[in-house]
Amino acid sequence: MIHSLFLVNASGDIFLEKHWKSVVSRSVCDYFFEAQERATEPENVPPVIPTPHHYLISVLRHRIYFVAVIQSEVPPLFVIEFLHRVVDTFQDYFGVCTEAAIKDNVVVVYELLEEMLDNGFPLATESNILKELIKPPTILRTMVNTITGSTNVGEQLPTGQLSVVPWRRTGVKYTNNEAYFDVVEEIDAIIDKSGSTITAEIQGVIDACVKLTGMPDLTLSFMNPRLLDDVSFHPCVRFKRWEAERILSFIPPDGNFRLLSYHVSSQNLVAIPVYVKHNITFREGSSQGRFDLTLGPKQTMGKAVESVLVSSQLPRGVLNTNLNPSQGTYTFDPVTKLLTWDVGKINPQKLPSLKGSMSLQAGASKPDENPTINIQFKIQQMAISGLKVNRLDMYGEKYKPFKGIKYMTKAGKFQVRT
């Protein structure tokens, strides 16, 4: 299926290649570079590119293109999903997935890629299994390795691969047994000029960090499972049990994993926790424009709106800005025309605002479109949909684990049109 993989950085250099079948010359990437040149933005490179003898399927993450070479028909999503899994694994192992991190850990990268595919077909993609095979590098281990000459490669053989719970490694032992669950919801919304909501949806995930000894069997139930309209599970979740009782029953992988992603049913009205008052105007014939933005909280159930970040792509005609933030810092990049304002926390008594003027290219006509404003924010201790975990129980092991559940609401793709 997947013949070869090339990693290409933002400046168009191949800095790593790996072949699972016969070697494919790296000149095949020329077709990719052509497409890269044609694209106005890095994101605009088409994910699937045909060449005379091969097909190139690529993903872009962390400013690195992961280009897979395919020789014959295969579901493109199969390849895309796999490539993303590779990136996730690198991130898991090295903390970041950058060109430098990959180059520094090239041996581990190679060992990982070798285990993840056999003859181009995915073999071990579960992080628990991979970690049994190849230990993630840590500063301590690197030091010890250089001194003692011991290795990253696990001496143990990956028994997990053979079990019926392939996602969990065997022989897990902890002195402190803990299970933490984060319910994180994101609001995707488009707000129109007048402040009314064009579309708004809530997507949520439950990310878990489970460090429990042995083979714990967990169940997690919700107060209001009906809120969940569409769900997708980690393979560990027993589907039948969910269908019948709306209870999540599972033997968890060890460590961090995403237990569940869900979509909140669209019948429920979505509470929009912030509002924006804006007045962005360009006058015909004038080389000045006005910029006036005020943020305020609404429907936050008394919780503070934090880590607010406003960004906006200003029209090409804007040369520079002269703005005055009532709080936080703002930057404007005259080359990319990207305005960012790091607001911080919204104080309902003193609403944050950003006011001032924009200087426009002299003589140029006024821009047609007003910029769109993208907003990021976080609200701690609240799931905006109202989803609540009822209880978490553990079976199969005798000790008493420490359990914790945290809620958070974030902005997803939250846009305000002006």
Added chain:
Amino acid sequence: PHHVSTNSGIFSVLRNEDLKEMLESSKESLKLEAMKRIVGLIAKGKNASELFPAVVKNVASKNIELKKLVYVYLVRYAEEQQDLALLSISTFQRALKDPNQLIRASALRVLSSIRVPIIVPIMMLAIKEAATDLSPYVRKTSAHAIQKLYSLDPEQKEQLIEVIEKLLKDKSTLVAGSVVMAFEEVCPDRIDLIHKNYRKLCNLLVDVEEWGQVVIISMLTRYARTQFTSPWKEGATFDENNEKAFYDSEEEKKDQVEAKPYVMDPDHRLLLRNTKPLLQSRNTAVVMSVAQLYWHLAPKHEVSVVTKSLVRLLRSHREVQYIVLQNIATMSIQRKGMFEPYMKSFYVRSTDATHIKTLKLEILTNLANEANISTILREFQTYVKSQDKAFAAATIQAIGRCATNISEVTDTCLNGLVLLLSNRDETVVAESVVVIKKLLQMQPTQHCEIIKHMAKLFDNITVSMARASILWLIGEYCERVPKIAPDVLRKMAKSFTAEEDIVKLQTVNLAAKLYLTNSKQTKLLTQYILNLGKYDQNYDIRDRTRFIRQLIVPNEKSGALSKYARRILLAPKPAPVLESAFKDRDRFQLGTLSHSLNIKATGYLELSDWPAVAPDQSVRNVEVIEPVGSLPSLLLTYSVAVVHTCRIDSQNCYFTVSYKSLSPQLVSVNIPTFGPVKSHELLHHMTGKGLSARYHFPRQPCLYQPNMVAVQVTLTNGSDHSLEEIHIGDRSPASLNLHCFNTIERLEPEASVTVSMGIDFSDSTQAANFQLCTKDDQFSVSIQPAVGELLMPSSMTEQDFCKEQGKLLGMNETSATITLAAENSSSQSLSKQVLSVANVGVVSSSENNIHRFAGRTVSSGALVLVTAESRESSTALLTINTDKSIMASMLLRDLKQALAQA
């Protein structure tokens, strides 16, 4: 650059020498360091092949990391250094025999990756052996190796198919995905190999690893299209918008009234049912493959179950969105209704990549109908103003399509587009002109104002496509704008040489049309333009000019054609149809690479049409004859019994024996049916570190002591190493009288063994707790018997029964009236239920409505008499006579439960 490359060349040569030295040193750490550097070179795409002899020596190293890195190197360069690569083969051959399954698997993996033709026979042998390995993991590896060998030497196909056939029968979920992948690569046309495995694959699917699921689902989609008849109603067309076909089908239906109604093959249903839960997978490829399966196989009204999941995928990465949107675009052409409720999910965000934006636009356009068009157009207004001009242009195209498809909004759209003509951006204006041209062509009569407006704008428009469009419009409708047209031609004559080719062509056209309609004003202009065109650099233009001149300017040579010039040039032309770019994408299976590219990719397998008549369904039948574990032992114990009938089906095992008592009086008691034999879990393999145990009550007299209940325990080793010294350890209560099985010295991986033990429960249902021990571990387990298992059947005549019953009245009698479930109202099923609950014997009865059962408790031998008297309206009176009153009430409860439910 030249001297730089020489430098680095020398440098690398030096380094290679160093590396060789390191590899040949006796220090493990130096060798490892060298291999790490070499892998670094390989990763960068540098040639490290000359180190081959030094590297290959380390193939048998004890250090696992070193060995693995050598494997990486070997697989990369073996093809170039075939002779040297052969040196390593014996190491792998040895490892193929290793007792550890993971070492065997890894040896096969590397061996089969060495692309050296000379070892094909060795590989073939290794694959065949591995395919029958006890370890499913090794068998999985052999399935992978099949594809490798096939690509190395396609001549081996026939032999490989045999191996595939064998592996397809495998019941392990680990193997299923890999062998189907091999099937798809090697012999995708051998559908006949699938028949017998079809149901198994459907049932295993949920437990197969996610990548295997994708492959299996796509194979089963193709399979189903060859084996089942269409679930889409006869005559109903694919296209719900196609009214004509709809009426046609009405007529057809009349003819088909007598045709049999469609009944879905249960196997077809099985596939649909078993794939549906996978829509909840976190793997987007799995979700997409289920979606395409439903699209291609499910009845029309069921396809919409996939909508929600597909829309969910739009939250994923940009590349995932791209593929999913492409597929939704194809689907939404035929089935608007599926995605209309989710219209807002396709609204464009300014941060989307351009190709995502265009796809969303495509889908929104497909979804547009009379009801939602105003919302969509309002949304489009925002898009037209986008800073991304390519996207704004695409929006204008979309508006044009909405205008042609929905006649109610044609005028609104047209007016909107005319307003855009005064937009500052050239691309927007140009695109508007092109779209307006197409719209006007549909209804030219009312729109000469627009044409005049466009003629005025003409000077400011520089995009050639737009200029050409305006020229064409003016030419086509020159009689409606008689004053403007010649003036435009005059301007064009001036700028002709500087124009783009398509503009020149249209200028020639305009000139010709004006010459025919208004030759007085334009004759000279036309001749001037034709002269310019005659000497143009582009041969298309020279060609066109020559053709037009012959056609319109009559001379002696032009012959008959010029008489028809007017009819040729000014013929009414059909309006262009504005269609979706995804209109004919459905000729490809959804979710495929070919669908994504809209060209047939190498190795694409066509989805066949439904067969008119379903092929033989029985090919998928599989006879399951599997020995039921407890049967032989039961027969042994009752060696005096004569087996009358023996019926075995997949879940239960019943048999009827006529039973000769060993007591002097020969009582012919018909003792029917034991079972079903229920087995219970004693130890889960996860708690047991691979050791699992199940137990059941064989209902036979215990061989060890008469007051013990016989229990059979099946021990299975699910781990990868053998377990030693399995025995029973401490018990609680300590006084528990228990007959242990003999210590099992060794239990191999995957092996299982059944042992018998005896437990004296002292006629109580209190659990017997004890420890199940292996050499290294101890696991606490417990057996809790149901009260019915504490009895032994007792044979007696009806008279004896009544006599004994008479002695056990008053406090010793417990009774209750119960309602029977409909299924249990017949006397036969009533007996069956009683016998399944309690290990008692049937006493033949002279009355039809009274059933009598007799038994003794195992420990103390106390009589337990059960009478069931069926009454009217499916009720029954249950009476239990025994002096063990606690047992009586428990037994009554169990019987009540069993009889009340089906």
